[in-house]
Amino acid sequence: MRxxxxxxxxxxxxxxxxxxxxxxxxxxxxxxxxxQAMEDEHIICGYPTLINWDFDEKERVTAIIEVxxxxxxxxxxxxxxxxxxxFDEVSAVYLVSGGFDLAIxxxxxxxxxxxxxxxxxxxxxxxxxxTSTNFILKKYKENGMPLVGExxxxxxxxxxx
Amino acid sequence: xxxxLNSKVRAIKPSGIRKFFDIVKEIDGAISLGVGEPDFxxxxxxxxxxxxxxxxxxxxxxxxxGLLELREEIAKYLERRQGLSYDFKNEILVTIGxxxxxxAALRAMLDAGDxxxxxxxxxxxxxxxxxxxxxxxxxxxxxxxxxFKLTREELLGAITDKTKILIMPFPNNPTxxxxxxxxxxxxxxVIIEKDLFVISDEIYSELTYGRDHVSIASLPGMKERTxxxxxxSKSYAMTGWRLGYACGPEAILKQMTKIHQFAIxxxxxxxxxxxxxxxxxxxxxxxxxxxxxxxxxRYLVTRLNEMGFHTFEPEGAFYVFPSIxxxxxxxxxxATALLKEEKVAVVPGTAFGDCGEGFLRISYAYSIENLKxxxxxxxRFMKNHEYSxx
Numbered sequence: 001m002r003x004x005x006x007x008x009x010x011x012x013x014x015x016x017x018x019x020x021x022x023x024x025x026x027x028x029x030x031x032x033x034x035x036q037a038m039e040d041e042h043i044i045c046g047y048p049t050l051i052n053w054d055f056d057e058k059e060r061v062t063a064i065i066e067v068x069x070x071x072x073x074x075x076x077x078x079x080x081x082x083x084x085x086x087f088d089e090v091s092a093v094y095l096v097s098g099g100f101d102l103a104i105x106x107x108x109x110x111x112x113x114x115x116x117x118x119x120x121x122x123x124x125x126x127x128x129x130x131t132s133t134n135f136i137l138k139k140y141k142e143n144g145m146p147l148v149g150e151x152x153x154x155x156x157x158x159x160x161x
Numbered sequence: 162x163x164x165x166l167n168s169k170v171r172a173i174k175p176s177g178i179r180k181f182f183d184i185v186k187e188i189d190g191a192i193s194l195g196v197g198e199p200d201f202x203x204x205x206x207x208x209x210x211x212x213x214x215x216x217x218x219x220x221x222x223x224x225x226x227g228l229l230e231l232r233e234e235i236a237k238y239l240e241r242r243q244g245l246s247y248d249f250k251n252e253i254l255v256t257i258g259x260x261x262x263x264x265a266a267l268r269a270m271l272d273a274g275d276x277x278x279x280x281x282x283x284x285x286x287x288x289x290x291x292x293x294x295x296x297x298x299x300x301x302x303x304x305x306x307x308x309f310k311l312t313r314e315e316l317l318g319a320i321t322d323k324t325k326i327l328i329m330p331f332p333n334n335p336t337x338x339x340x341x342x343x344x345x346x347x348x349x350x351v352i353i354e355k356d357l358f359v360i361s362d363e364i365y366s367e368l369t370y371g372r373d374h375v376s377i378a379s380l381p382g383m384k385e386r387t388x389x390x391x392x393x394s395k396s397y398a399m400t401g402w403r404l405g406y407a408c409g410p411e412a413i414l415k416q417m418t419k420i421h422q423f424a425i426x427x428x429x430x431x432x433x434x435x436x437x438x439x440x441x442x443x444x445x446x447x448x449x450x451x452x453x454x455x456x457x458x459r460y461l462v463t464r465l466n467e468m469g470f471h472t473f474e475p476e477g478a479f480y481v482f483p484s485i486x487x488x489x490x491x492x493x494x495x496a497t498a499l500l501k502e503e504k505v506a507v508v509p510g511t512a513f514g515d516c517g518e519g520f521l522r523i524s525y526a527y528s529i530e531n532l533k534x535x536x537x538x539x540x541r542f543m544k545n546h547e548y549s550x551x
Contacts, residue, residue, distance in 0.1 A: 008456070015529070022463040023456035023529065158506060159182040159195035161285045161334075 001026060005034055006043070013047040052147045054139070062091075062107050062139075063114050065122070066100040066132040077101060080127040089117050100132070111135060173292060176285045177512030181496065185506045192535045193506040197334060199398035199479070200526045201453075204446040207397060207439045214434035221430060225422040227255025227406070228433045234440040235406055243366070243376045245389065251411040254418050255428045259364045259392040259405035261421070264290045266360050266388045266407055267326070269416040271296040275325040280311045281514030282482070283330040284362065297323070302516035305473055305484065309338030313347045320351075326358045329377055332365035335513045335522035336482040337458075337475020342375045349380045359387040364405070365478040367396035367447050370455045374477070378408075385410050388417075393432075395478075396447050397439045402432040454479050457525040457532060464536050465523075468543050479526045482510065486519040488548050496521060502545070503538040 004024050009015060017031040024031070038044045053060050072079045077095050084104060085093040092105040104122075108114040114133065123131050139147050185191055202208075226232065229249070236249035247253055256262040263286065271277070273295040279287045280301045291298040301319045303309045316327070331340045352359060359377055366374040378387040392405025407417060421427075439446075461481050465472045470483040485495045492509035499505050508524075510517030525532060 012529075019460065019529065019533070022460040025459050154193075154200070156196050156198060156200070157182070158185045158191065158193040159178055159508060160197040161176065161178045161512075 001030075002034055002038060002043075005031065006038070009035075009044075050143050050145055052139075054147075059110055060107070061109070061111050061114055062105065062136040064134045064136065065104045065106055065118065066134070067102040067104060067122070068100045068129040068131075069102060069125075069127045070129060071101075072127065080125065083125060083127075084122065087117070087121060089114075100130075169292060173289045178285055178508060181506075181508060181512065184497065185500060188500055188504055188506075191500060191504045191506050192531070192538070194523045194525075194527060194532070194535050195506045195508045196524050196526055197480075198400040198526060199395060199450065200528065201398040201450055203397065203399050203402070203435075204439075204443060206442060207399070207435050207446075210438035211402075211431050211435035214431050219430050219434055223255075223427045223430050223433055225427055226253065226418050227428055228430075228437070231255060231433050231437050231440075232406075234437050235408070238440045239376075239389075239391075239408065243374065244379050245376055245384070245408070247408045248411070252408055252414055254407045254414055254421060255433060256392075256405045256407060256421060257425055257428055258394060258400075258403045259362060259390050260286060261425065262388075262390045262392070262405050262407035262417075263287065263360065263362060264294075265417040265420045265424075266390070266409075266413070267291055267294040267296060268420055269413055270326060270358060274323060276321060276323040278316070278319050278324060278327045278357075280315075280328070280330060282309075282333075282335050282510060282517040282520070283328075283513055284334050285513065287328050287330070287362075296326070299324070300514060300516075302514070303336070303338070305520075308473065309333060309336040309482070310340055310344050311348060313351060316348050316351055320355050320357070324355065324357060326360055327352060329359055329361040331361075331363070332369055332374065332477025334365065334478050335480045335508070335510065335517070335520075336473065337478050337480050338473075339369055339372075339374070339477040340377070341372065342380075345375060345377050345380055349377065349383055352386065353382050357386070359383070360390065361387055362390045364390065364392050365395050366391060368451060368454060368479060369477040370451075370458060371476060388413060393436050393439055396450075397436075397443055398446075398450065399432075399436070399439065402429070402435060404428055404432040404436050454525060457527070457529060460529060461523065461525050461532060461536070464540075468536075468540050469548055470543075479524060481523050481525065482517075482520050483523065484520055488546070492518055492521060499539065499542055503542045505535050505538050505542075 008020055017028045020031045021028045069080045071077050081093055084090060089106050089108060090104055091107050094103045096103050106114055118131055118133055232249040232253045235253055236247050239245040267290050271294045276297045276299045277291045278299050278301055280303050288298045299319055301315050361377050363376055376389055378384045378389050388407055388409035390407050393399040462472050462474055465483050472481055472483040475481050492511045496507055496509040508522040510520030
């Protein structure tokens with residue numbers, strides 16, 4: 001049941017417990033109890049909204065920064081990862097395999113702001129060996145949802161056998 | 162001038178679906194729960210394979226029966242999913258949707274005057290196709306109290322000396338009824354004893370909820386007297402690709418292929434290439450869509466019952482078939498009033514046979530959000546008319 005609830009609210013977190021109960025063949029109380037339990041256990045970590053921020057002329061900048069770091073004895077990459085993810089500007093941090101160690105996503109109001117974050121805060125960290133900043137030019141898809149393209153109407157005939 | 166028309170064709174009644182479609186078209190901003198096709202796009206990897214086929218210049222006819230590679234995949238699929246084993250070289254014909262396969266099977270098997278048993282309510286094309294093939298359609302009224310299954314008694318009661326074919330439309334459009342293995346076993350020996358043939362339209366075979374579909378051809382002694390019809394429209398959301406197939410005894414398939422060869426030549430090549438990809442790598446898509454339909458099915462049945470409809474719990478396809486007998490209205494009256502007052506279009510049960518009177522077909526090939534909006538309106542309609550639970 002938990003997995004079914006999660007799959008359903010991953011697509012639409014606004015869905016009511018009553019509707020979920022009908023869809024999954026459960027009761028409203030049972031669904032509410034499970035969701036509460038999963039929030040307590042930090043399985044459900046939040047309910048953010050997917051927004052296409054390109055709706056106006058205001059500049060907003062996102063960058064993917066590749067970071068090479070020195071892991072710390074006993075703590076591996078966790079310590080340095082934490083020092084980085086605690087910055088409010090950082091929206092995501094991933095430890096990755098390949099040519100660098102941490103992939104981080106930083107959001108800011110301008111390129112200058114992000115450049116400032118990298119030069120003043122990120123690069124000076126002792127464990128950081130190098131950074132490579134990739135500014136995002138256009139977002140096509142996020143969280144499994146396409147952000148571009150027009151909204152399509154139902155193109156089917158109204159009544160078919 | 163002479164009458165340019167064929168009297169048989171002219172005598173065929175226009176479908177109830179068509180009639181209702183014309184009414185719905187006139188209503189501005191109507192929400193429809195009236196479609197008989199998936200709301201999902203064809204999964205991208207399948208579409209991509211179609212595009213790739215065009216890029217490679219796969220723009221020629223295929224062999225009449227369809228690409229050998231596709232037929233081989235169909236055979237593997239039927240073996241994997243339903244335990245059916247067909248020789249892909251001689252026992253499978255790729256057609257323009259399941260519809261062409263139904264037509265070709267009837268034309269290949271019927272002589273003038275042969276009777277064809279058609280359980281109703283059912284898909285709209287069996288009766289006219291039988292008539293066009295010079296057969297005589299004999300309908301069997303399925304009952305809600307039997308979960309819209311075909312019973313042994315009903316079958317026995319309809320068989321005459323002239324009966325040649327039984328059409329088996331399960332999982333059923335419009336009722337959502339299915340036939341389990343036990344249900345099929347109860348009629349199989351009648352079919353064998355009376356020496357009948359079966360055209361089993363299994364287009365909704367992937368859309369069953371709670372248990373797997375059983376093909377009647379998988380029962381002992383049935384494969385040699387059954388044409389299994391299936392296709393890609395419902396299971397892979399590929400309606401517009403127009404691709405289906407028929408499987409059965411070589412002797413019948415050979416004649417069906419002859420009809421197909423002269424009338425059609427071959428199914429569209431692009432669609433055939435895409436279908437190979439669907440069968441090879443589409444199992445997960447089928448599962449994902451089935452789960453979505455199942456959620457909607459439960460949502461719809463629960464809400465309709467809450468509103469006072471008596472709703473048979475469908476186990477297959479993507480329709481519910483609630484009874485409206487307690488309202489005192491006919492199917493036509495109800496559907497028309499609902500459309501005029503709340504702008505919600507559902508199909509009157511009578512579009513699927515006279516015994517569909519007193520029922521509506523509501524499709525759940527719509528997102529939960531759409532269903533919710535439409536159901537809120539139906540609820541308001543029921544309240545305004547003060548229809549209480551039956």
